[in-house]
Amino acid sequence: MTVVLELTNVTRVHGRGPTQVHALGGVDLAVREGELVAVMGPSGSGKSTLLNVAGGLDSATSGRVLVAGRDVTAMNARRRAEVRRRDVGYVFQDLNLIPALTALENVALPLELDGVAVRTARASALAALEAVGLDVAPGRFPEDLSGGQQQRVAIARALVGPRRLVLADEPTGALDSVTGEAVLRLLRDRVDSGAAGLLVTHDARYAAWADRTIHLRDGVVTGTDAGGRVADPLGEPADLMEWEA
Amino acid sequence: MSVRQGFLALLSEQPMNGYQLRQEFERRTGGSWPLNIGQSYTTLNRLHRDGLVETVDDQATDGDPPSVLASHRPAERFHLTESGRETAVSWWTTPVHRGKAERDELAIKIALAVTVPGIDVAAVVREQRSETMRALRALTRAKRDVDPLADRARALILDAQIFAIEAETRWLDHVEATVAATPQSERPKRNTR
Structure with a gap:
């Protein structure tokens, strides 16, 4: 499988001198097609910085970031x-939907900014909204949508067009558990x-949807875990439930 | 809970034979509680003995009900007696008591790790978290394959375990943070009196 995102010894230092903060201290990470990686760690461990650097929203202080084979650091x-x-779709905790645009226009925006003809962009946006199961009129404005509906719009915007890398920063943030699972x-x-996909979350229940989880602490990867496939996890609980006639 | 209470709950819907009861029990518990045929018939026998269920034949004949196993009529259908119905209803209206917490192997292991000198608690916690996440991923994968509308029982039981394991990861995070905030020298060791 092709590597879509590759970070090599990436650091991010904020500030200088005695007040400088090492937000990332040399992170290596590769995410392939068809792979979802979760990033977990306590507050201030560098999770969001990692995501922002991966998506080019923030610059690495040193190291290399390749997105779809291209070096964004250069x-x-x-x-x-x-x-x-x-190439990159983002889903944020604070959805960042533009209030003056309808759901449909919000989703079509990245395509239109990229020079796609309006009609084509809107058709793609409509398809993306359908794919995420938005159950209300796409002509509604964000303020007329519930939290779950707004998040669906934000996800449609992240997924519209041929994006190969999806970055999600606490996408389940303020959502109830059923809507969070749908996301x-x-x-x-x-x-x-x-x-x-790269998913920042503090909920293990959501991280478990990923293929592996990397744990960050003070900007450093302290561990990775993967695997967990059994025939039927409910199949052999005999010792948990005592049988009594 | 017991198979016995499960059977009474199922029979409060409609009369069933032993085979149907066993199948229905497995289906309604999401495949999490497989029964063998012996367990089902032993349970039925005891419900019958205790006067909580009866067969159509029982109503026709007076005297002691014959043993279900001895009678060898696997297709015979059972329904609740009045006392069986009361027992079934009282089960629904009584909450499940948590009882005394069972010994938790993981909690005890971590507790010992914190107090035995020279143990890298953070490393123990990390190893455990990897294992816990693996279990959580396995359950989540199983859940992805379940249509929650078609198989609500299985989805629900998977969820119960998913939430319980998630709680374990939160506790591990808490242990890690607590240990990180406490220097080794300040940790309680053995009683030095």
């Missing part, structure tokens, strides 16, 4: 913005159909 701001629009199902489906 790009100028314009080229990097182009990669962000074309993970959508992310997982997209990854299963060929995208690469």
Whole structure:
């Protein structure tokens, strides 16, 4: 499987001198097509910084970040913005939907910014909204949508067009557990159909939708765990439930 | 809970024979509690003995009910007696008592790790978290394959375990944070009196 995102010895230092903060201290990470990787760690461990650097929203202080084989650390701001629009989809905790645009326009925006004809962009946006199961009119404005509906719109925006890398920062943030699970199902489906995904979460229940989890602490990867496939996890609980006639 | 209470709950819906009861029990517990044929018939026999279920034949004949196993009529259907119905209803209206907590192997292991000198508690916690996450992923994968509308029982039981294991990861995080905030020298060791 092709590696879509590759970080090599990436550091991010904020500030200088005695007040400087090492947000990332040399992170290596590769995410392939069809792979969803979860990032967990306590507050301030560098999770969001890692995601922002991976998606070109923030610059690495040193090290190399490849997105779809292209080195974004070597790009100028314009080229990097182009990669962000074309190859990377973001889902944030605070959804960042534009209130003056309808659901449909919000989703079509990245395509239109990228020069796709309006009619084509809207058709793609409509398909993306359908794929995430938005059950209300796409002409509604964000303020008229519930939290779960807004998150579906945000995910449609992240997934619209041929994005190969999906970055999600606490996408289940303020959602109830049923809606949160629906969000993970959508992310997982997209990854299963060929995208690469990186998911920051503090909920192990959501991280378990990923293929592996990396644990960050003070900007350093302290561990990775993967695996967990058994024929039927409910199949052999005999010792848990005592049988009595 | 016991198979016995499960059978009474199922029979409060409609009369069933032993085979149907066993199948229905497994289906309604999401495949998490497989029964062998012996368990089902022993349970039925005891319910019968205790006067909680009866067969159509029992109503026709007076005297002691014959043993279900001895009678060898696997297709015979059972229904609840009045006392069986009361027992079934009282089960629904009585909450499940948590009882005294069982010994938790993991909690005890971590407790010992914290107090035995020279143990790298953080490493013990990390190893455990990897294992816990593996279990959580296995359950989550199983859940993905379940249509929650078609098989609500299985989805529900998987969820129960998913939430329980998630709680374990939160506790491990808490242990890690607590240990990180406490220097080894300040940790309680053995009683030095």
